Amino acid sequence: MARPRSEDKRQAILQAATRLFAEEGLNAPTARIAKAAGVAEGTLFTYFASKDELMNRLYLELKGGLRAEMAPAPPVQAGLREQLRHAWHIYVRWGAAHPDLRQVLAQLGLSDRVSEATRAEGMQAFCDVALLLQTAMAQGGLRRQPPAFAAALMGAMAEATMDFLAREPAQADSTSEAGFTAFWNALTQG
Amino acid sequence: MARPRSEDKRQAILQAATRLFAEEGLNAPTARIAKAAGVAEGTLFTYFASKDELMNRLYLELKGGLRAEMAPAPPVQAGLREQLRHAWHIYVRWGAAHPDLRQVLAQLGLSDRVSEATRAEGMQAFCDVALLLQTAMAQGGLRRQPPAFAAALMGAMAEATMDFLAREPAQADSTSEAGFTAFWNALTQG
């Protein structure tokens, strides 16, 4: 029954793509990605029909990885603030721990080669966080804005925070905390 | 090469670059930029030594344009909040009015073809705003963070706000105001 398609190789290609996209940008040639993954040029295209598909899959893979980190949510009784704080710190720590993944995810997010559908699918994984945000913003100055606004602010502020973490890793925890406080205030203050 | 003759042509190239970068991304070919500017392919390179230089110059040009909009600052006696509010609204309105410029500026800001030096130079123009921010954050939860953190937050939050303005232009003013309130709270609340 012929060799089955190897999940190992698929992962190797995705990892190689991540590394090369981080190092050289999204223009990194598929030939080099394949080589870095230890497969032949043509093999890449048995796993991903085109470079675009590779990019879309990688986007989902990275989003999924981040999502997985968030899996062990805090006890529900922890209160709204605590739950959001938990999500924030995981997000920020993930970005600090994996600057390459973060960078590639950001690049992919901006590229028009990642489809609307892929973005939507990537978003879905975070609907529980979206729900928390919606509740939290209900009383503050943002109460008249669409829920997605809060999500956008959270993303933007967390990214800005990570940029600073990167520069001074020593004070990672306090910076992340400061960022969250700012975000919480933005979200909930009148 | 001495200063090129015609400032008009230089501007035409920069404008054509802006349009094409907006329409096709930073990969837009220099040949098409030149054509759109009404000059010959080779002429572009008498005004800008390379595509990279064109991109760096364009970055500064766009930042400068935004800066110019902010020029007529409000009376100093207006108070800190009012002055920042003024800057915020101008920034957000500029982005809403010129989505193409905003998009190109964002793309350039992320490209590694725009040098650190260029970025720094672009930042300088906004040192007065930076000063306001520094004062405003001195009392809030961000007081221990570097001043650039506040600037980064402002940029990130304003961009997120503009994204929403773009979707529902009817409520531009209230959305912008909500964004500013969120930002001010982030900046100044304990």
Added chain:
Amino acid sequence: MARPRSEDKRQAILQAATRLFAEEGLNAPTARIAKAAGVAEGTLFTYFASKDELMNRLYLELKGGLRAEMAPAPPVQAGLREQLRHAWHIYVRWGAAHPDLRQVLAQLGLSDRVSEATRAEGMQAFCDVALLLQTAMAQGGLRRQPPAFAAALMGAMAEATMDFLAREPAQADSTSEAGFTAFWNALTQG
């Protein structure tokens, strides 16, 4: 490799090749041919050692199919003209009825991937017609030309006739007849 197992599969591959060559030209990939035949990519190569061999076999298969149509020859006493007329109409009708086979046969006939040997073998099947031609041309203006010349003329004129049949199928019979008359005149007139 001994004789491959399944004659069914061999035929399926030949038919799939015919269809795909007709639809996409001789560049149709073997992978797609295999898929259309309902076998695996590699299986194709257990039935035909290479794409070239597939093409050569298909050429003979198609020629053979045409030959088979001509099998029930008219009674010998029918006279020379009538016998040739019979062959002509069968040929032309076959082309009209199977435009895809005709097209593929023509493409293969022009391709240098079909060997001289294959062509010769394909020709042999029509030696009885060749004999008729030889007799018919013995008295006309072509009497000094090699017999193959008459065969070439017949093929060329019949093909041209079929092209016209294709455009106006309503008058198929009269067009075919006109073509034959022209051919007969070419062959036998002084």
Added chain:
Amino acid sequence: MARPRSEDKRQAILQAATRLFAEEGLNAPTARIAKAAGVAEGTLFTYFASKDELMNRLYLELKGGLRAEMAPAPPVQAGLREQLRHAWHIYVRWGAAHPDLRQVLAQLGLSDRVSEATRAEGMQAFCDVALLLQTAMAQGGLRRQPPAFAAALMGAMAEATMDFLAREPAQADSTSEAGFTAFWNALTQG
């Protein structure tokens, strides 16, 4: 004013294409064509926007060359048969003298990469011959067929004749004459 586009290079590319198409078929790579023409790979594309355009232009160029040979038509008073005979011999001799051009023209004529428009344009050059054919067929067995039928027959029969010329060049004149007689009989006999 920069170097002007060089007609020499254009011709060199067309000739190189002719040679390589004759030697290797229409799949001959553009890179090799360029090299054979003595220009850089990319240069080919400043003269022809794509391989398809190169093929279409070459088709017209070859048709035009053949047409040019026919230019010095015989005196009109020569009579119908003589005029057609003149055209026939020029055509056949051209094919015999330039087997490569003939082969390439035939390949291009069959390729679907040569557009309908190009074919039509190529046909136009021969409208005077078409007129002769129309007159000649008016009385014979083909009188009810469309004029293009006669043209198709002429083309097909001339091509078949050239194939035989190629094999026995010694009797070129008599073979060509025999071919014409056959054609004339096909066209005009009842």
Added chain:
DNA sequence: TATGAATGAGTATTCATTCAT
């Protein structure tokens, strides 16, 4: 200075064929 033809390295993708399963 302005022009645009010339260059050739660089890129995504295809495909006949092989071979491990």
Added chain:
DNA sequence: GATGAATGAATACTCATTCAT
């Protein structure tokens, strides 16, 4: 025998930059 994953050479076309005019 049958399968289909693996291979890597091959291909049309692009583009920043140079330089002859």
